[in-house]
Amino acid sequence: GRHAHVLNEVVLVLLVSMVLSLSAALLVLHKKAGLTAPHAGLDLKPMLVLAFPILFASLGNIALSRADIWLLGIYVDETDLALYGSAARLIGLLSTPLLLASAVLAPMIVQLNKMNEKDTLQRIVQLVPTLVAVPALMAIAIFVGAGDWVLKLLYGDEFYTGAWTVLNLLAAGQVFALLAGVSIQILLMTAGQALVMGITLLATLMAIEMGFQP
Numbered sequence: 001g002r003h004a005h006v007l008n009e010v011v012l013v014l015l016v017s018m019v020l021s022l023s024a025a026l027l028v029l030h031k032k033a034g035l036t037a038p039h040a041g042l043d044l045k046p047m048l049v050l051a052f053p054i055l056f057a058s059l060g061n062i063a064l065s066r067a068d069i070w071l072l073g074i075y076v077d078e079t080d081l082a083l084y085g086s087a088a089r090l091i092g093l094l095s096t097p098l099l100l101a102s103a104v105l106a107p108m109i110v111q112l113n114k115m116n117e118k119d120t121l122q123r124i125v126q127l128v129p130t131l132v133a134v135p136a137l138m139a140i141a142i143f144v145g146a147g148d149w150v151l152k153l154l155y156g157d158e159f160y161t162g163a164w165t166v167l168n169l170l171a172a173g174q175v176f177a178l179l180a181g182v183s184i185q186i187l188l189m190t191a192g193q194a195l196v197m198g199i200t201l202l203a204t205l206m207a208i209e210m211g212f213q214p
Contacts, residue, residue, distance in 0.1 A: 053193040060200035067207050083163040086155055091170040094139055097132035098178060102185040104128070109182075109189040129181035136178055140171045147171075 068088065072081050105128060112121040143150060147168060148161040187196045 050193060053197040054188060057188075057193065057197040057200045060197070060204045064200065064204040064207055067204065071208070071212070083160065084166050086151065086160050087163040087167040087170055090143070090151070090154065090167065091174050094136040094171075094174050095177065097136055098129060098182070101128050101132045102182045105182055106185060106189055109186055113190045125182055125186060129178075133178040133181075137175070140174060143167050143171050 069081070069085060072084055076084075105125060108124060109121060112118075112124070147164040151160040151163055151167065152158055154160075184196055187193070
């Protein structure tokens with residue numbers, strides 16, 4: 001039907017945009033680092049020791065961030081799933097400032113940790129996430145006070161105002177995520193990648209296990 005056709009178009013647009021963005025990133029990286037150039041004497045073992053825990057932590061984080069939709073798809077009907085999905089998508093946007101802060105702070109964390117500038121590192125990782133969290137907290141306040149109006153405005157249908165309660169619950173969870181700041185990024189950039197992997201995989205398994213409880 002018409003809705004299936006629109007969904008196919010949306011998925012196709014997302015796929016094409018991802019391919020284009022990744023291709024552009026690889027092209028820039030190739031020009032700067034020469035991905036196909038031989039690297040004689042390069043020891044890959046230390047790199048793999050660092051990379052594999054981050055890989056599994058990232059995979060676990062992806063599964064954890066999608067587990068709610070997968071589990072709800074088992075237990076609730078399409079209407080409730082659509083309401084939850086609309087609220088979850090909106091809350092997901094609030095994590096963008098923190099993600100940007102993590103990307104900006106990553107090289108600074110590595111450099112300051114290498115120089116053993118612990119005090120400076122602590123001040124920066126406290127100040128920057130606090131600053132970027134302010135607009136997100138303001139948005140959460142708006143969601144709590146006028147979430148039904150926001151949902152109707154953004155999605156263009158009265159139907160989505162039914163997600164206001166879910167939006168408030170997810171907003172409360174997002175507050176805790178903002179309070180945690182860039183703690184995960186600090187661990188990743190200071191040789192704590194194995195710990196991050198363990199925490200992420202354990203949290204993922206616990207979420208899935210509790211989701212299947214009667």
